[in-house]
Amino acid sequence: TGTLSKDDLALGNINRTQQIMKHGYPSLDNIRIFDNYILSYDRRNRVANWVFEHLSSEKMRSAESVDRGKCEFREDPNIHPYFRSTNQDYKGSGYDRGHLAAAANHRFTQMLMDQTFFLSNMAPQVGKGFNRDKWNELEIEVRKMVKENDNVWVCTGPLYLPKKEADNKFYVRYEVIGPQHVAVPTHFFKVVLCEKKGEYKLFSYVLPNLPCDQSTPLSSYLVPIDSIERAAGFLIFDKMPRKAIKSLNGK
């Protein structure tokens, strides 16, 4: 029974789970506990609500034998078939199967990297200009932050943002792909909490799921964290008092 409730946390590696989720669960809906990351699955949209990672130089150490080429995208058998995204959904859709917890953050063992290839950790992402470019650049930036800090917590997820249409009203509109109707998020967020010698910094990004101008610096995508929380429908790092955070988005 893959979707675990709070009660079931004891089934996983409780210590690692507590480390990853140290600053609070954004929600308790359909939690999936993997060995090195944790997610909440949105069964209506067939995409995660959020994915949490805890990264450090030590935990991100790369075992030489770990080979991304050996990994295969596969259905998550612990999601009920009604709500499960499949490779078939992505096929011919024009979208990449984009990792939420980035594969390259999980090189410690082959099994940890393999676990990032479950489709419950994927979302339909624009390939060129986004997944393979600007979003990848952000993932690389996060790994740079890991090297410069003692601990880094990352919360990543999709957004479905409203837009004003010609009638002056606001509408949420997003494509759904494949027989399972997997939602194509309009945007993705990544919130990064860095800790160094007990001092905390937070960075909160929102990028549109579109080909991004590669010359736009990542800092242009920084937004107040509450704008992400309001749109996503949950609080992020809510156990970490905002007053205890020394800098927000570099300010």
Add this chain to the structure above:
Amino acid sequence: TGTLSKDDLALGNINRTQQIMKHGYPSLDNIRIFDNYILSYDRRNRVANWVFEHLSSEKMRSAESVDRGKCEFREDPNIHPYFRSTNQDYKGSGYDRGHLAAAANHRFTQMLMDQTFFLSNMAPQVGKGFNRDKWNELEIEVRKMVKENDNVWVCTGPLYLPKKEADNKFYVRYEVIGPQHVAVPTHFFKVVLCEKKGEYKLFSYVLPNLPCDQSTPLSSYLVPIDSIERAAGFLIFDKMPRKAIKSLNGK
């Protein structure tokens, strides 16, 4: 702390809660336990995921003093302000504040009816032709079923159904109203499980959130329950084996 987890169920009237939820929780996300109905709140859309009622002739008995005119629509203070729908959101939107658990099912005491007026039990509904007409007719039909059976369980909620657009792709599209961006569902479902002398019948309806042709009979809105479950993202009455149900949608 209004959004209760599984752990917190003991805080409410555990016996009544168990009666209402006898055939299973569709999900455990942001559960609100009221005295006579229970809901799961979708903080992203600011509308419930589902609302559960347990109805019987006895429990639906009307106290003479109960007066709908005394009830007021009010914010649910137990929902975090970021995610709470407000009267301001509905004002000038053109939509009714439509009850999910119908007020008229909760006439046993004034307090029980008052509790159905929390905005967490409301969704933006088209007034004329829907909330005040066809949807109301369905609510009356349910109360008729209550009179003809020993026990009736009702699960009611919104749907956000995809539609094929001109480019042959499928899109989910819905309006959001007010400063809080309360979602306007494209459809509503109501699943009714009737029990009489140990025999079960199930009826599952989906109606579009539009002015409905009042001459269309309610039976035209019956759909297979799994089509509701797949679209809603949860299972309904999943503790009740389908084989144990004598008739589905009258068949």
